[in-house]
Every structure is written in C-alpha cells, then in structure tokens.
Amino acid sequence: xxxxxxxxxxxxxxxxxxxxxxxxxxxxxxxxxxxxxxxPANFPAPVYGLDQNPPTxxxxxxxxxxxxxxxxSRDGTISCGSCHQQFVAFAHAGHTLSHGxxxxxxTRNAPALQNLRWQRTFLWDGGSNHLETMPVAPLTDAHEMxxxxxxVVRKLNADASYPxxxxxxxxxxxxxxxxxxxxxxxxxxxxxxxxxRYDHYVRHESGGTxxxxxxxxxxxxxxxCTPCHSTDLFTDNSYRNNGLDRTFAADSGRARITQLAxxxxxxxxxxxxxxFRTAPYMHDGRFQTLEQVLDHYDHGVQPSPTLDSQxxxxxxxxxxxxxxxxxDLLAFLQTLTDEQxxxxxxxxxxx
Amino acid sequence: MKFPQLFLALSLLAFSFSGCKxxxxxxxxxxxxxxxxxHVVGSSTLVMNATTPNYTTPSGDHFSVSTLRYxxxxxxxxxxxxxxxxxxxxxxxxDAARTESKVLTLxxxxxxxxxxxxxxxxVDAARNTAGAQQGALAPSDMFWSWNTGYIxxxxxxxxxxxxxxxxxxxxxxxxxxxxxxRTVSPAFPTGSKLLIRADHAPEMHxxxxxxxxxxxxxxxxxxxxxxxxxxxxxAVKIADNxxxxxxxxxxxxAN
Numbered sequence: 001x002x003x004x005x006x007x008x009x010x011x012x013x014x015x016x017x018x019x020x021x022x023x024x025x026x027x028x029x030x031x032x033x034x035x036x037x038x039x040p041a042n043f044p045a046p047v048y049g050l051d052q053n054p055p056t057x058x059x060x061x062x063x064x065x066x067x068x069x070x071x072x073s074r075d076g077t078i079s080c081g082s083c084h085q086q087f088v089a090f091a092h093a094g095h096t097l098s099h100g101x102x103x104x105x106x107t108r109n110a111p112a113l114q115n116l117r118w119q120r121t122f123l124w125d126g127g128s129n130h131l132e133t134m135p136v137a138p139l140t141d142a143h144e145m146x147x148x149x150x151x152v153v154r155k156l157n158a159d160a161s162y163p164x165x166x167x168x169x170x171x172x173x174x175x176x177x178x179x180x181x182x183x184x185x186x187x188x189x190x191x192x193x194x195x196x197r198y199d200h201y202v203r204h205e206s207g208g209t210x211x212x213x214x215x216x217x218x219x220x221x222x223x224x225c226t227p228c229h230s231t232d233l234f235t236d237n238s239y240r241n242n243g244l245d246r247t248f249a250a251d252s253g254r255a256r257i258t259q260l261a262x263x264x265x266x267x268x269x270x271x272x273x274x275x276f277r278t279a280p281y282m283h284d285g286r287f288q289t290l291e292q293v294l295d296h297y298d299h300g301v302q303p304s305p306t307l308d309s310q311x312x313x314x315x316x317x318x319x320x321x322x323x324x325x326x327x328d329l330l331a332f333l334q335t336l337t338d339e340q341x342x343x344x345x346x347x348x349x350x351x
Numbered sequence: 352m353k354f355p356q357l358f359l360a361l362s363l364l365a366f367s368f369s370g371c372k373x374x375x376x377x378x379x380x381x382x383x384x385x386x387x388x389x390h391v392v393g394s395s396t397l398v399m400n401a402t403t404p405n406y407t408t409p410s411g412d413h414f415s416v417s418t419l420r421y422x423x424x425x426x427x428x429x430x431x432x433x434x435x436x437x438x439x440x441x442x443x444x445x446d447a448a449r450t451e452s453k454v455l456t457l458x459x460x461x462x463x464x465x466x467x468x469x470x471x472x473x474v475d476a477a478r479n480t481a482g483a484q485q486g487a488l489a490p491s492d493m494f495w496s497w498n499t500g501y502i503x504x505x506x507x508x509x510x511x512x513x514x515x516x517x518x519x520x521x522x523x524x525x526x527x528x529x530x531x532x533r534t535v536s537p538a539f540p541t542g543s544k545l546l547i548r549a550d551h552a553p554e555m556h557x558x559x560x561x562x563x564x565x566x567x568x569x570x571x572x573x574x575x576x577x578x579x580x581x582x583x584x585x586a587v588k589i590a591d592n593x594x595x596x597x598x599x600x601x602x603x604x605a606n
Contacts, residue, residue: 052482123497127497127499128496128499129479129499129500130480130482130499132482132483133494133499136490136494136496137496139496141497149490149491177483177490178489181482181490185482185483257498257582258527258529259581259582
C-alpha cells in the first residue's frame, strides 16, 4: 500500500509546488509580521477575505508608504494619514469636518478606519462599494486631495523608489491604478482592531477581566443599543436615521446615493470600537463628547418620517437611559479601546 | 531513490500537459473581428467642438458636441442555430475624440458563420462592485468615486437653448430603479453574415447615432433637461433613449 501511495502523494506535492513556484512571485512570510493577517476569532466572516488580496510584507509596507505620502494629493500637502490619524483609530482628532487641499472643508466627519475588511460599503452614505476603489473618492475629491488617478500614477512612475517597490510586489511595470489601489488595500485591510480588553474578555484570554460596572454597561448595551451596534464589530453596517434632525436639507445621507425618499437622513451606523478616542461624533461631528451622544438618545431624538423604528417603541421616541445606565455604558465603552491598535508601530507613519 | 526520479518525471509530464501552451493540433480554429464605430448625428458625420451649433434636434433645439465617450462590454456573437460565443474580458471604452478607441478588436473568436451580435452599453453590475480593475476599466473620469460605479456614457456639448448654454449627460447606475445598464442586439443587414475564419479578419461597421441619445422614448429639450450627473431618473431616461437605436450594424467587410 505504501509503495503505491507514495508516488501519488509526491506527485501531488510536486505539482502543487510547481503551481506555487510558477504563478506566485511573492515569498511567504510569517503571518504575524503583517497586522490583521490573522482574523479575530470573535469576529464574523470578513467581506474582503484574505484570499482576495493576499497580504505580503512588501505589499503591506508599500501600502503604508502610500497611505502616508502627501504626494498623492494635487499639491503634495495632504496624505490619507492627514485626516486619518492612528492615535484616534485613524479618525481626525478634534475636527468636526476635515480640511483638505487649499484649506477647503469637506462636508462630513472623517470616519475611523478600522476593521474595514468587514464592511461591505464605505463612507457615511455607503457611496463606496469596495475597499479597493474606496481611495478613489478622497484622491479625486476637489475638497480633499484633488488629484486625478492618471496623474497620481504618473507621479509614482516618475519617483526614485516607487517603481522598484511596486515591481517587487506586482512583478510588472509600469505602475498603474490597479497596482496603486491593490497596494493601498493591503494596508487599509490590515487595520484590524480586536485587542481591546473587551476582546480579551470575550475570547477568555488573559487580561480579559471586566469590572462589575463594565459588565452592567455591557448588559445595557446588549439590551438597548443592539441591533444597531451589534456583533463584536459593534455595528450592523446598516444605514439608519438616528433622529439628529427633523429635515435633511443640508445632507440627505443615504438618499444621496439611492435617490429614495425612504433613505433621507439615514447614515451608516459607526462601530463603537475605540469610541472614546474618535470624537467628535456623528456624520457632521456635532457632538463633542459621549455624554452628549447618550443625552441625544435619551431625550434629543427628533421625529421625522424616516426615523429608525428602534428609536420609537411603545409610543416614545429615543432610548430612555438613567444616570446609572449612562455611567455603566460609558464604563463599558472604555473597554473597547484597543491600545495595541492605536500604538502599533507597524501601522505608523514612521514604523 | 526511485521515487524522486519517478516523481520528477511524472511532474514534468503533468506540467507539460497542464502548462501554458497547448498542442497546435488541439487548438480550435479562431479568427479576429474588428468592430468599427462610425459616429454620426442623424445623417451627418459627427464633427466635434463646432464653434456654432452644427446640429438641430427634431424639436428644433440647436447643439454642438464636445465629449462623447461610452463603454461597450460583454460582446456576444450568435450563430444561426442560436448558439453563442461570449467574448471573455470584453470591455471597451470608446472616445469619439480618439481614433484608435473607435475600433474594437476581438481576438480568438471561434471560426463560424455568425448572424447576430449582442452587447452592453455600459458595464455590468458585477464589475461595478468588484474593486480595482485594469485596462479599459481602470478608474478614470468614467468612474464615479462618490457613488461607486462606472459612467456608462458621457455626452457633453453646448446649446443656446440650455439655460447655462451647455448640456452634460453622465449616465450610470446599476441598481434597482436606477439601473441604466442596457443591452442591445442591433440586427445585421438583411442577408449579411459574419464569417469568422482563421485566415481572414472581418470588419463590422456600426453607425453610432448621437441624435438617438436625445430622441426616442424621451424627447430631450435642453431648456428643461440639460443635465444628468448621477444614477437616477434622468440617467435612466437617457439610457432608454440610446438603447432604442443608437447602434446600427451598417455593413460587414469580409476581408
């Protein structure tokens, strides 16, 4: 039996080796050298699987360089990292609206970039439908980086070091927008925040102890804040009108994309991960503190035809929260801060 | 000692069968087809960027054209028995201002006698949601970044009847009621067949009529309908117009 089977096994292994050697220019690297290349056990299946753009060390590091390179903007002043800073979970610290090129202001609050692999759509209104094409929006927006894809690619090809670095990853020249977007996606897909104290608690890992007040906060969250902030991503990635306004003349939200009146005033439900660091809050950054956010849900919710049904149960609108519940919730939300993610040198501008 | 040698021999043998080249004997007979887009406005050849309006709609509106670009994709050729050849990776961006873009070259078309053609004006939904793309589909100004998706067709120009003096129709949208993807099957001229052979490369000439973008189910009047710039009702109206007869197979050269 052994003598009959061995050649087949060898053959299979040999063919597999030939296939790998023939088609892949990348050298396998230990997965832990690339952030986010091990999927967290407590997360659902990702939308953008590891197989869609298998991360390599060179590809990830190229993506990181691009993310922090201001030359991607028209006048070389704004990088992706300008409005997405690591220490605040890649949101924009202290800015209700971010300023782009020539000091122009955008119209919405820069969202945190974390766990993007699990998002089917991007932006507050879901106007972007893929992690890879998402950067085209800020790169070409007149208020943000105001460049053309064609010109960015031209600048990269004229650079002293980029052509060689791209060739190592993609094996073909010249650099094109596909290579640029795929490299950027290797970095943005790596931005995985799953090492908060809560994660250790839920995965029964060492250091995963929650205090009684934090556990009470978790119970309040489970009872009053889901299904919107659901799963261990703490968002269901849906679009909802959470009652900020009665009319939506300034920003119709999701309706801008779908042209449906039923989507007016709806915005993407943000994750609660690292929420203590990502102030200000809401699509226009109108709330400076989490206390103001909780007060909004308790007594600030405004009625309108598209107000979310979760916010109008039993004839009352909003989510009644006692002072104790607010205290408990705020305590729990702090356990979602992921210091490892916020300080990981591998994700920094200067690693 | 025997096994490694056997392994090597078998591997090489297997590789030679599954590798990149097939025996010439096994190759099906294939040929090449060129689709040429001849742009017209009604009965006139399209002349772009005229300083004074050089065309008139049936309603009497005057206009000139400065930009005409559109995607043609998913080209399928049909034989008389109904069987079809669907060209893989079939995406082309035609720009009326760029001569080389007006000839769509289809390689490796199985030899045969074809009697019909079908193609999409625009880009299918799958590619609108598939992330970074290359070639004709590389993100350009035919791609909306704020509402991800390809612009299927752009027609821009000037008209004294338009309030601002200009009109801009950017048609796209691939979902729900805003779906502007249109697939057409312009008929061959009576008695015409497309003969694909290994040793000759036929050319199919299509007349592409700009006037049909402005007429059809919706008669476009520049005074009240001078823009479409997002997926929505206006784009759908323009798409319905051009799907109703913008492309006509004029003649086929056997070559």
